[in-house]
Amino acid sequence: MAFDAYWASRTSLIEEERSLRRDTAYIANLTESEKKAEEIIRKIRATEAKTIWSVEHEEIPALFPGMEFLTARKLIEETQLFKVLRKMPKGGLLHAHFDATVDTEVLFCIALKHPAIHVRAPGPLAADTASRSPPEFRALPVSQFGIAADIASSDYVGGTWIPLREARDRCSLGTEVFDDWVIGSMRINPTEAYKTHNSVTKIWQKFLSTFVVSKGLILFKPVYEEYVYEFLRSSIEDGIMYVEARINFRFKTMIGDDGEDNVDHAQWVEIFGQVTDRIMQELKEQGREDEFYGARIIYTAVRFISKKELEWYLEDCIALKQKFPHIIAGFDLVGDENVQHPLIYYAEPLLRFKERTKELGLDIPFIFHAGETLGDGDHVDQNLFDAILLGTKRIGHGFSMAKHPLLMKICRERGIPLEVCPISNEILRLTSSMPMHPLPIFFNNGVPIALSSDDPAVFGNLILSYDYYQVLVSSEVSGLITLAVTARDSIQFSTLEDSEKQELLQIWERRWKAFVEEICTLTP
Amino acid sequence: MAFDAYWASRTSLIEEERSLRRDTAYIANLTESEKKAEEIIRKIRATEAKTIWSVEHEEIPALFPGMEFLTARKLIEETQLFKVLRKMPKGGLLHAHFDATVDTEVLFCIALKHPAIHVRAPGPLAADTASRSPPEFRALPVSQFGIAADIASSDYVGGTWIPLREARDRCSLGTEVFDDWVIGSMRINPTEAYKTHNSVTKIWQKFLSTFVVSKGLILFKPVYEEYVYEFLRSSIEDGIMYVEARINFRFKTMIGDDGEDNVDHAQWVEIFGQVTDRIMQELKEQGREDEFYGARIIYTAVRFISKKELEWYLEDCIALKQKFPHIIAGFDLVGDENVQHPLIYYAEPLLRFKERTKELGLDIPFIFHAGETLGDGDHVDQNLFDAILLGTKRIGHGFSMAKHPLLMKICRERGIPLEVCPISNEILRLTSSMPMHPLPIFFNNGVPIALSSDDPAVFGNLILSYDYYQVLVSSEVSGLITLAVTARDSIQFSTLEDSEKQELLQIWERRWKAFVEEICTLTP
Structure with missing residues (x-):
């Protein structure tokens, strides 16, 4: 078989398979602007695959397009394609x-505005992140409002409701630690996803806990x-x-x-x-x-x-x-x-x-x-x-x-x-x-x-x-x-x-x- | 639709899809022994999925069947299924x-038997594993045999051939370090596969270097x-x-x-x-x-x-x-x-x-x-x-x-x-x-x-x-x-x-x- 005939049969086989795709019909009828836009996007993608996703990075051992999202998010945000x-x-x-x-x-900020919202934990908030239980929140009726207290103090009695705002302000580990505790309990972080909970079973445990x-x-x-x-x-x-x-x-x-x-x-x-x-x-x-x-x-x-x-x-x-x-x-x-x-x-x-x-x-x-x-x-x-x-x-x-x-x-x-x-x-x-x-x-x-x-x-x-x-x-x-x-x-x-x-x-x-x-x- | 009718259509749909599988025809004609063996294997698999692959492990954060081979190999070897x-x-x-x-x-042991085989490196073998270049090997004619030397010494001139056996014996970092260096340069280790070279591009660099x-x-x-x-x-x-x-x-x-x-x-x-x-x-x-x-x-x-x-x-x-x-x-x-x-x-x-x-x-x-x-x-x-x-x-x-x-x-x-x-x-x-x-x-x-x-x-x-x-x-x-x-x-x-x-x-x-x-x- 000569090369031309080979090429023709190759093109036809690829086309036959692509005919199943839902974008194929659309692609057959593009406007000139759509063609140009597609080309520009592909050029940006190809360029950034090299300039962003194929370079040596100080903190990330191996970059590639489409890599782990939680590791790549900041880099993604810098790309023209994302913008x-x-x-x-x-x-x-x-x-x-x-x-x-x-x-x-944002949810946390909304919650902080409402004096009815209280927080509690099974025991004092630990300094060591690994030993922390997640917080529990609940809006209470005025008659049951708790009193301000330091949730990180050894005096804190596990299970006692503290008004959220006051709990944050009085936290002796600092508001930053308090915020990390609250926010971290509602999010999956890269260490959890890619290391400590790196299996479907384990990550679902963390996932469900956030809800x-x-x-x-x-x-x-x-x-x-x-x-x-x-x-x-x-x-x-x-x-x-x-x-x-x-x-x-x-x-x-x-x-x-x-x-x-x-x-x-x-x-x-x-x-x-x-x-x-x-x-x-x-x-x-x-x-x-x-x-x-x-x-x-x-x-x-x-x-x-x-x-x-x-x-x-x-x-x-x-x-x-x-x-x-x-x-x-x-x-x-x-x-x-x-x-x-x-x-x-x-x-x-x-x-x-x-x-x-x-x-x-x-x-x-x-x-x-x-x-x-x-x-x-x-x-x-x-x-x-x-x-x-x-x-x-x-x-x-x-x-x-x-x-x-x-x-x-x-x-x-x-x-x-x-x-x-x-x-x-x-x-x-x-x-x-x-x-x-x-x-x-x-x-x-x-x-x-x-x-x-x-x-x-x-x-x-x-x-x-x-x-x-x-x-x-x-x-x-x-x-x-x-x-x-x-x-x-x-x-x-x-x-x-x-x-x-x-x-x-x-x-x-x-x-x-x-x-x-x-x-x-x-x-x- | 009543449940029975539903079940019948479900069974038929699953069967229709399975009809494409190459094991389907074989499964239709199993001997009694084959049926029994299949059942036994499935039981062992189900048991070990729990007793081996769903337990907490001291060193491995997340176990599951079919997990990363280099992390799991030792556990695999212990299973009855593997045996x-x-x-x-x-x-x-x-x-x-x-x-x-x-x-x-084994290859290394074979090589050690042959006095013709020499080793060299671009410079002295470093104590720090990260700074080591891989060894180069070559069999030389008797007329070009090298002399025994310590490849880890600062006196070693990069590129000088040393008979393999002598290089190993004289290595001032110890034979264990020498062996790790040689063997590690021909294998991918778990840290490389799952951390430092965790992308197709990076792991191929290590992979090709072993050859x-x-x-x-x-x-x-x-x-x-x-x-x-x-x-x-x-x-x-x-x-x-x-x-x-x-x-x-x-x-x-x-x-x-x-x-x-x-x-x-x-x-x-x-x-x-x-x-x-x-x-x-x-x-x-x-x-x-x-x-x-x-x-x-x-x-x-x-x-x-x-x-x-x-x-x-x-x-x-x-x-x-x-x-x-x-x-x-x-x-x-x-x-x-x-x-x-x-x-x-x-x-x-x-x-x-x-x-x-x-x-x-x-x-x-x-x-x-x-x-x-x-x-x-x-x-x-x-x-x-x-x-x-x-x-x-x-x-x-x-x-x-x-x-x-x-x-x-x-x-x-x-x-x-x-x-x-x-x-x-x-x-x-x-x-x-x-x-x-x-x-x-x-x-x-x-x-x-x-x-x-x-x-x-x-x-x-x-x-x-x-x-x-x-x-x-x-x-x-x-x-x-x-x-x-x-x-x-x-x-x-x-x-x-x-x-x-x-x-x-x-x-x-x-x-x-x-x-x-x-x-x-x-x-x-």
Whole structure:
């Protein structure tokens, strides 16, 4: 075979495989500006791969594009590529756990404003970081307010509530130590992710512990209101135009203004809706209505509950959907798949729920977490089969989907996207770095993708741009247009009505065009 | 949908996907003993997952099955599962680089016996390990023998050859330091793999440096002869029944008994054949002829050579094949794919070679390395397209194949196996641990697999049982039978003649049956 014939057959084989990719059709019809922007982005990427990611670094032994996020974050922030991505219109944020979406430092500042919030620990705060237990927070009614005390003093009686502000001011180890203790208990640091807790099992222990801490602050109505606002505000600033937040309804009430545990789920949803409306009104007044289309809630229960308990939550979800049809977007089960009940355990109540919502004329799609695991053929990996058979609208993570050619074909054909959370997967040790992540497998199999940040407050990926960055630098075939297609898909595969999707897509198009033009002015 | 109907559709979907797997047909026809053995192995695996891989360890922060090999090796050796796997008949070893197949300590001992072997360094051996350059070795003719000296003394003049034995004896830092220096320069240690060189680029620098050191010992005819013997002997001990070793013919000669650089490639191959015959004769005399079927050579050149130079090597390969038709098994290009020439660079001479061997009536299949990379859509990843289009008989590594649904389909349909080297991939940082390895993807796509050890002397996976172990403990769906199928495939996809394959398969069956019966006597 002569070389020309060889080259022709090679080109054709590569094209045949690429035809499955969702960006292929889009790439075939690029505008001149899009072509130019893509080229500029690729040039910046190639340059920075050398100037930033291939140099010797004093503190980091081995640099490479897409490396461990917590080690690389500062370097990422310095790159031109990241600065460009910050401005990209990102469509919808479809996978984020509400109680881990606001910067822990911001949450802490909000909490400090509220005299009702108290802190306690099992014993005096130790000077030695390794011996510290995490703090516990709770808003108390005025009648039960504690008195100022030094939580680090040997006189401190474990379990005694101290008003948060006073506890911080009086801490004899200093406010800095106090702040590190509080913030560190709600975040995963690089030493934990990459050394002391460097396995899926171990890092999940730390991960779950952060929620126990932050819940004491978030489940207090005045903080909750500010938290919703801050979550949406920071998302909008990051180019996110629409949100479907997973809220964990595990606790049946939160603490109200009066310090009593009496704010029910309907009020949670109502406040969420009110804050969303307020922020949209503010944007409108500023002529920025193109920036945000709204926010909805995916109702989530935790997968350690019994079948009986699940029935309660499903009924609760139905009641909320009936009351707030435009806010409740779907239903999901969350938690560590590796150790908690698989979907098949709940199949019966879930199947009944489908029947019942059908009878009631309610549209509450399942949007299941599934396959967030390294398991191969175990019950966790098999959650993917159940998610699909139970009719999930999207799949949360689906990390393990790369192992399933038939399921990927089904996702491609039926339009079931994966909500892929690259940095989350890396920090939770499903992959050690982005170049090892299965995302290219999903792309090459034509599975629709919505990139998401999962638990940004815990992982430190506080803007989705970090995830976009990690994806962009870890591939040669994927580029700016690939990201654009995922952003479009995050709208396409949202729970919005078709007409709403069209409207939002048009807004996205306008912002995308402006973004592309801005890139075209750059000198790479 | 009632639960029963749901369960039926679930079972059927899982079965449909599993139908692609190569172990599925085998599993459908198991003997009672095989069923029992599989069950016993699964029980041992499940038990040890808890008793060994889920406990707190004093020195290792996070244990899990399939974790980093260099950290886990000692624990692996203690397991019952590993002890069982040591005895498994493993079929053919299809991917091993000859010059990294013998334990470096054994190689060092062999070298110490030969007074001709000298050592030198760029300067005195430093007390501080970080400042040490690797040693250089060379066999010298008697007329050039060096004199005994202390290589660690400040008087040592860099570049001066010292007889190896004397250099070791006189080393003022002690023989232990000297030995660590020599051995450490031919091996990757855990600190290098998991800390200081924790990226593909960095670890390859260390990896390649080990070959520069060991070549000075191996490319000396008397050592080479012993090395071939030791390689085959230790392989046989590990249950390997047949070998296709990749020998790097980069250097056109090796040093002969007389210390002169004059032993040509024909002699390399001749000696390899003689030692193979000798070892087979010895086994026969011991009534152990079932244990070994023979060894062949895959001719390899390095992928940094020019097209012109490649033509010389291709001609050389043809000449050797004509002279030793039963020893030369195929042709390959080796080296770091990420930084050296892609296959497409050599397409023209390779296409001509195919024509020429056809004309000459020679069967010299390509058995290309391809896709040993984390690259996505770059020229390295694309080597997979070229390997297949150039008609490769097998693919060395094919790590990146997981990204290519169409190519996996071609491999499945045309019977192109991947020579998968799990521990090599992990130590060379393509994957951080076995549960992240794409092997389950290959299995689920029905791609034939031959498990291999690649460069065991450098990685410390000196027996293939380590690789078998890491595969077995990192999956729930794969089991003993899956390993059996890969062992069979390593025979099926060897370069042996069909009749030879049948004969070897029959021998394997006999040994497999005995192995299964032995497992059946175990109490898990």
